[in-house]
Amino acid sequence: MRILLIMLFLSGTPLIQAEAKVISGKLLGVFYLKSPFAHVHSETSRYSQTLTTLSCGHPIKAYEDKNIDSEWQKIKVANYTGFVRSAAISAAKVQCWQDKHSRFFSGMELEISDIYYWGKLYDQFLTGRVGIE
Numbered sequence: 001m002r003i004l005l006i007m008l009f010l011s012g013t014p015l016i017q018a019e020a021k022v023i024s025g026k027l028l029g030v031f032y033l034k035s036p037f038a039h040v041h042s043e044t045s046r047y048s049q050t051l052t053t054l055s056c057g058h059p060i061k062a063y064e065d066k067n068i069d070s071e072w073q074k075i076k077v078a079n080y081t082g083f084v085r086s087a088a089i090s091a092a093k094v095q096c097w098q099d100k101h102s103r104f105f106s107g108m109e110l111e112i113s114d115i116y117y118w119g120k121l122y123d124q125f126l127t128g129r130v131g132i133e
Contacts, residue, residue, distance in 0.1 A: 033060060039119045058077065061076045
């Protein structure tokens with residue numbers, strides 16, 4: 001057993017390899033989340049796997065990606081690279097509801113699971129003009 005460990009150590013073969021995700025595309029700049037909560041998705045679908053949940057005002061690095069439609073934006077936040085709905089972000093920092101009413105918001109005592117579900121709810125909202133006259 002000792003010889004096997006020494007052989008592995010001397011061979012230079014790593015036992016555990018970390019997977020690094022390379023971000024392709026030009027950095028567009030730092031954007032801010034303007035919806036109260038949102039999810040970072042692994043794919044350009046509101047039903048895809050959630051990588052993390054963000055709250056209003058969180059800074060996000062946005063990247064150009066010509067392979068996705070304009071409804072979605074490729075982003076990097078912390079160690080996560082994924083997608084958020086374009087309607088949920090802004091180039092300028094916005095005044096968030098959580099900031100305007102901080103005493104009320106902190107009194108709600110939201111758990112992380114609550115924030116996750118609120119983010120899921122905001123993913124389902126359709127924004128924009130209605131075509132009905």
